[in-house]
Amino acid sequence: MSLTDNTVGAGFQGIAGYIFQLGLVNQGQLERALDYKRQLGGRIEQILVNLGVIQHDDLVEVYAGYLQLPKFEAITEENSLPLSVLEQLDINQAVTAGALPFRLEQQQLHLAVLDPFKLDLYDLWKAEGYEVVLHVCKQSHFDALRVQLTVAQTSEKHQSHDGGSELERLRELAFGAPTVNLVNNLIVRGIKLRASDMHIEPLNGRYRVRYRVDGILHQAETIPLDLQLGVISRIKILAGMDIAERRKPQDGKIETSVAGKELDIRVSSLPLGEGESMVMRFLLKESVNFGLETIGYEQDLIDLIEKDLQRTTGVVLMTGPTGSGKTTSLYSFLARLNEPSVKIITLEDPIEYRLDGVNQVQIHTEIGLDFARGLRSIVRQDPDIIMVGEIRDHETARIAMQSSLTGHLVFSTVHTNDAPTTFTRLIDLGVEEFLLNASLISVMAQRLVRTICPYCKTCDENSALLHQHKEMMALAARLNVTPAFSVGTGCDRCGGTGFLGRVAILEYLPNDHEIQSFAKDQDFLAKVRDYRNRRGFRTLQQDGLLKVLKGVTTLDEVMRVAG
Template sequence: MNDVQSILTQSFSINSADIEKSQSFQKKYGGRLEHILVNMGALSEDALPQFYAEFLQLAQADDDIVAGASFDAMQDNSLYQALLPLNWFLLQHDDQQCTILAKDPLSAEGNQLISQLQQRLHLFVLTEPQLQQLKQKSVRQSDNLSELGDELSDLEEDRLRELADEAPTVNLLNSLIARALKSGASDMHLEPSAGRYRVRFRIDGVLQEADFLAPRMRLPIASRIKILSGMDIAEKRRPQDGKIAMKIANEELDIRVSALPLHEGESIVMRFLRQDSINYSMEVLGLSADIEQYILQDLKKTAGVILLTGPTGSGKTTSLYTFLNAINQPEVKIITLEDPVEYQLEGVNQVQVQPSIGFDFSAGLRSIVRQDPDVIMVGEIRDNETAQIAMQSALTGHLVFSTVHTNDAPSAYTRLLDLGAQEYLLNAAIVSIIAQRLARKLCPHCKQPAENAAELIQNYQLEQLASRYQLTPQLYQPKGCDHCAHTGYKGRMAVVEYLRCDDDIKALPKDENFPQKARELGRAQGNRTLLQDGLLKAIQGLTTVEEVIRVAG
């Protein structure tokens, strides 16, 4: 290797001040020097292939090599399949030598994979256009297996089982899962799309394209997942669900799997449940200080109903677990009724409903109240009977937590009335309603002042909101760095609308005009809407106005 500092100054004309600044950042936060310089704007991303070639003393890939590359002979090579997700392409692998084309030859995963090779190694550096050309070539490789129909013969099913257990399939799936976990993904989506097999990770609530797999790997990978999760690999016409317990990179992992038939194949979604990575503390939720105090006051009550509202994926279950964890004491008996039980809470009796045998939320709730609990958590109020039992349980000395699907807090009353709950029961039982969304937090390592701050402050009247809380608006925008996978965002926090069901709310008629009147009353009392709570976090520099509008606008 050559000296990196001399290369940067002599070949790329980067001044010593920028290099010192990047080294200081690297020492404090970690990351690769060339990536830091790219993020700083001191080094062009297009210059990285030349940098790698000089630094590692490698040759850059010739266009003729890329144009003539063929991967037909590599399709069943386990090393080829393991390197492919890293954008490393195995061109030749025999007893004499190994030829690899790589976009990032400093990749730790790639170097680990080739560290045990005994053959003479030829490593070439790729440019971005060359990389895209090779990816298209690898995607076009397919065989007759990818064209199998909906109904498989016994011979075809046996062949699929063999392929699912072969090293290329096992290594490729393990590599994808490891990449998803390393990036902090909550879900991995595998979808056939326009003749390709697309892989996407959901990171901080947003899907990000991760890779495209060769079409010939679609059925082996899908079959591997189905076998691990206990599904029927021969069934491709009906939706299926399953569960995988496995160990990846020394981490125990539960994976919920869903397979959905599409017009051109099956979409498979894998949800990662990482017990060790969940921290059910109020600080992690990121609630505004005043709302956190209101909720802590509610948690001290011994009876009543606390409701969370919001769409799927808005963090309601995590918030409920956090509230339960805050009151989980040896002298308090807590029973939950969930569909399904995703995370284990120590000291809490968790029950999973089984609708197929008639054990639904209402039946489970009737059984729970006979267990003498102090606190009850019902995963969701879906019908009249569950609503009635939950409210009556609150009136007989239980603290009840549950969720309903509405867009804001006042609409929860309307939803419960539509389910058949009586108005007097709602007035007597409900303590508070919390509407919630999840907004991505700006990466603290790379966020920078928003270029359009003045325009945003004016358009969203942020001066008035800031003065109300004695703040000075500080708006930032995302940039992207190694710490946040170059998205500009890292982690999420709750954006909340809190509605305390006090005497003023109880006095309002629960008719079709109630949500509007409740909002007017909230404004008069100085309460914040979902949008206002999000904008408050934006002017504190925690997120962006654009992100708040996306989730709560």
């Protein structure tokens, strides 16, 4: 097909007309792009991408529909190439050309392509005697395939060394249809269950699969003996890990899509006495809602946080264990502040979600780019707001505090049990007391509790006993809340657990003049707890009890998380 674009009256023809028919652009946007094309040349769809009218990933739908080409779906394709193709493949040349081979069926070679109109390798493969079939590909899928092919080539190069036959056997298992289908089904099942993680680990000579749903691990199934090595090898290949290495921990990443949803999977392998433990963390980008209300914050705490976010300098810290929603909360703060007039830079390890308009930096400790070095660099980029994924050493803590004194609003996380102990933790890291008092705005400790399933929610039959809980009833009286104790009876929607989803419980502590006046010595924590009681700031447990009173969660759940 030709890329020539002409207008006839109010109608558009060629690929421009097709883009217009898809509803990706309006008439004014398309006419403006066509003006650029007439003046400067170029391809209309690329001009629309450069103008920011459509996204690069939108071109997959455009090319697939306009040219009647299949789409490459990394999660469902059985990407297996014979040695003969791998040996003649120059991956760097293929990446430059934007065309990667992924399957050979008889003499029909399937290529994943970013741009079907730019095919430097097309004639090369045809000259080798192959019938070439093009599949339009997203950039994330193209990158994942590149990693997979690189690992496959590396594995082939090991054939000349001892153990080469074992590598070939593992690779054959990894690309076998039963293994491919099982791994795909395990991932899809995890997404359907709303799992945050999938654990594959050895147990008594077998490998079991468990999913973490709403913070609780649930056993799913046992992997058949004949597929165990294949499954582990398959995941390693997809994640760009070394399938031959079983003695050292490894980390990797899979970028793919499931049921049309973009998915990042962080993969970690750990050698155990019985085999290898594989943990896959699912990061479904569409599933995150960055509203403070939807996270579960009470309105009085939202009002306090809003005042903190209006500050232009200072440090706001979030604390809690891994998986307590700290990063999501910080993203919510950034989303509240993200405007064209504000420059935001983040330092993260890893970058969990992409934020439009925010400059996000990935930490790479293996090349020396750690939090401290990255923070020193980004303060020279003239940011208004900085987010540091974690303060874990003296240098990062000191630079973060000093940055706030030079005109920056800084957000970060610290690993402590509650808000008061964050002060002593920073002192232990070597932050001077005067610097802490001058820079810190507030500290928040957070946990996640499961919420009662709305589909099987009913009044709690034990509410009479709950009315005898003195602290909870005192809280109800103080906040003028009418108890609405509830429980979930269990249904198909919640998998019989009675819970569906999670919300945050929060402990908020400002660094006001009174807190600043307290010496950070052995009596500091006792003074802060007395101050908190006098000022009416709730502890984590008390914020959880408030949600019990409102029928959001149960007392047992709060005691499990914050007891």
